Amino acid sequence: MAKLTNIKKDTSTEEKIKEAARKLFTQKGFAETKTREIAEEAGINLALLNYYFRSKQKLYDLIMEDNMRSFRQGISELFGNTEYGVYEKIEKLANYYIDEFIVHRDLPMFIVTTIYSSGGDTLSASEDDQVAKSRKIFVNQIKELVSQKKIKPVHPAHIISNLIGLIIFPFMISPLLKKRVQINEKEFVELMKERRQLIPVWIKAMLEN
Known part of the structure; x- marks a missing residue:
């Protein structure tokens, strides 16, 4: 299995994560939204989310x-x-x-x-x-x-x-x-x-x- 560090970042996956996070942040706010929930909403695993966005705060700031x-x-x-x-x-x-x-x-x-x-x-x-x-x-x-x-x-x-x-x-x-x-x-x-x-x-x- 290829390591995540060797995977080229896909802009469509990145946008999918941002859309999922935007939806959850809007519904629940920053504090109540968990990174695992964002990953589930985006249809990816938590490790992949962390590869694209190192922290929930960074993802929130970008959105x-x-x-x-x-x-x-x-x-x-x-x-x-x-x-x-x-x-x-x-x-x-x-x-x-x-x-x-x-x-x-x-x-x-x-x-x-x-x-x-x-x-x-x-x-x-x-x-x-x-x-x-x-x-x-x-x-x-x-x-x-x-x-x-x-x-x-x-x-x-x-x-x-x-x-x-x-x-x-x-x-x-x-x-x-x-x-x-x-x-x-x-x-x-x-x-x-x-x-x-x-x-x-x-x-x-x-x-x-």
């Missing part, structure tokens, strides 16, 4: 990085879309990412801790350039509304930080929130779904003269 890359790409594409106005972008962003965070519950905390641990350098040079271009389009749209006196003269950073905070923060404090206001998981999810409609209203109320 979260994939999710975060998708998160950044979504924001970049939306901010850079010139067919949508400021309010349309806010509405679409709130809808899409609240739905994403309902499914990927660990992602908000991962995003924040990654930003802090990296000092904000979470992008490659090409990704950073693309995000900067998209953000500039959104910022210019805000400045245009200010110049037309359609919204209050507020710095775009306030709008972006408020928007991100309103979307992400409730998920980060969900255990505390559920305990303090005495709601269960199902009720929490319903509250988050309500925020998809409320956040654009709140932002608009903050901006309009």
